Amino acid sequence: MNFKLKVWRQKNAVSPGSFKDYDAKDIPSEASFLEMLDIVNESLTGNSEDPIEFDSDCREGICGMCSLVINGIPHGPGKGTTCQVYMRRFTDGDTIWIEPFRAAAFSPIKDLVVDRSAFDRIIQAGGYIVVRTGSAPEANSLPVPKHNADLAMEAAACIGCGACVAACPNSSAMLFVAAKVSHLGLLPQGQAERETRAIHMVREMDELGFGNCRNYYECEAICPAEISATFIARLNRDYAAASAQEALTV
Amino acid sequence: MSVASPSTAPVRVFSKNPFIAFYQSSIGKKYVVAVTALILILYVLGHLAGNLQIFIGPDRINAYAKLLHDLGPILWVVRIFLLAAFVIHIVATIQLAHENRLAKPQKYAVPGYQRSSTAARTMLVSGVIVFCFVVYHLLQFTFEVTDPRYHQLRDSLGRHDVYRMLILGFRHPLISLFYIVGLFLLTNHLSHGLASVVQTLGINNRKTANFVASGGQTLAWVVFAGYVSIPVTILLGIIK
Numbered sequence A: 001m002n003f004k005l006k007v008w009r010q011k012n013a014v015s016p017g018s019f020k021d022y023d024a025k026d027i028p029s030e031a032s033f034l035e036m037l038d039i040v041n042e043s044l045t046g047n048s049e050d051p052i053e054f055d056s057d058c059r060e061g062i063c064g065m066c067s068l069v070i071n072g073i074p075h076g077p078g079k080g081t082t083c084q085v086y087m088r089r090f091t092d093g094d095t096i097w098i099e100p101f102r103a104a105a106f107s108p109i110k111d112l113v114v115d116r117s118a119f120d121r122i123i124q125a126g127g128y129i130v131v132r133t134g135s136a137p138e139a140n141s142l143p144v145p146k147h148n149a150d151l152a153m154e155a156a157a158c159i160g161c162g163a164c165v166a167a168c169p170n171s172s173a174m175l176f177v178a179a180k181v182s183h184l185g186l187l188p189q190g191q192a193e194r195e196t197r198a199i200h201m202v203r204e205m206d207e208l209g210f211g212n213c214r215n216y217y218e219c220e221a222i223c224p225a226e227i228s229a230t231f232i233a234r235l236n237r238d239y240a241a242a243s244a245q246e247a248l249t250v
Numbered sequence B: 001m002s003v004a005s006p007s008t009a010p011v012r013v014f015s016k017n018p019f020i021a022f023y024q025s026s027i028g029k030k031y032v033v034a035v036t037a038l039i040l041i042l043y044v045l046g047h048l049a050g051n052l053q054i055f056i057g058p059d060r061i062n063a064y065a066k067l068l069h070d071l072g073p074i075l076w077v078v079r080i081f082l083l084a085a086f087v088i089h090i091v092a093t094i095q096l097a098h099e100n101r102l103a104k105p106q107k108y109a110v111p112g113y114q115r116s117s118t119a120a121r122t123m124l125v126s127g128v129i130v131f132c133f134v135v136y137h138l139l140q141f142t143f144e145v146t147d148p149r150y151h152q153l154r155d156s157l158g159r160h161d162v163y164r165m166l167i168l169g170f171r172h173p174l175i176s177l178f179y180i181v182g183l184f185l186l187t188n189h190l191s192h193g194l195a196s197v198v199q200t201l202g203i204n205n206r207k208t209a210n211f212v213a214s215g216g217q218t219l220a221w222v223v224f225a226g227y228v229s230i231p232v233t234i235l236l237g238i239i240k
């Protein structure tokens, strides 16, 4: 298969970027999107040009390292991550626009690679539980209602890829933060820090320059882990309750 | 095409005062928008119920208008309360919109919207037009400055003849058309806004989400039908 690519090239964080045209020739239909880029890069390096920089790691749809906005959609067409998009999804001769995840909080590094460490900082602000280390406790001593266990498991499926931020016209990280706050907040181990976690993570998110949710649900539509936007409602009430408690205990 | 230089500086810094900090946060400001929206929604519904009394007859709506006017200071308390909600709703929204613009310095070359409705994406535009509509509406029927005759209208009991005022106002096709357009945009605003209030206040969940989304839209269109029925029936000469 052959494609015309319009790829965002940017030297570094400060220099301006622009779209460059590339021809992707003789691409097998069973190639993944990232393998297609690998093939293009082979020919670029053959011509001693700079290869197109992009992120990837597991290439199995687990780690959340791959990014890319393909024809305006983070992770490209269909549910799942970019590494799970196969070229047979496109039509021979298609023009494909490839851009980085765009958000003020994700600063560009090079080409299609952006710095998503803002997510790590949100996690550091409260996305954990403080536990004594030691041997694992007896599982049955800590009952978890089935419903909560299921919901927590669903929220914990978030791979932190940042596509929610990329898809959101306001670059809001609410789906990510909602998933992280909920998966701990739904379990007994997460109760002790439930309020401080909601407050710290939300404020960290705001300080890092993520935008405000406007209930567009673009995030839910593209989330490769299929996190539900109803977790955002849960975060909203957790945050409000935590703020009320904060105000009352001062 | 060029790229905006990356912003690494914190956009928001939080106050030590928990109330101020709440308002400074994204969710806090959205709560304020949602609570003021709820107040305005209740007003829109109440106002509709009051206005629909026009179909019962001149006596009924004029009596209702007199009842409201006779509230005196209480009426003003309510008016100021509503005005405050309106202003806060707008101010908080402008702040949120400004922060959102900073958060997405560059748009995609190809827009790839998957889920969001046009109503959702045009909330600011519909909001601005609804604001203009409300201003005109107040000038016309509350302060009665668009037509000096409105002041003199009295019914047989000496009450202000609101019934005639509405008939006179809406007999003009252009005025009626303006109202219908204004109400259409209000409906658009509500069709995203009603469900958004529920989501933002955090009372949404998996079981209610679909009902909230479709219920919000249905209610918005019920409001549209209710309000629009007045100029339309007057324009068609069904009530005169």
Ligand code: FES
Pocket (backbone or CB within 6 Å): A055, A056, A057, A058, A059, A060, A061, A062, A063, A064, A065, A066, A081, A082, A083, A084
């Ligand atoms: S590379 Fe790991 S999810 Fe795509």
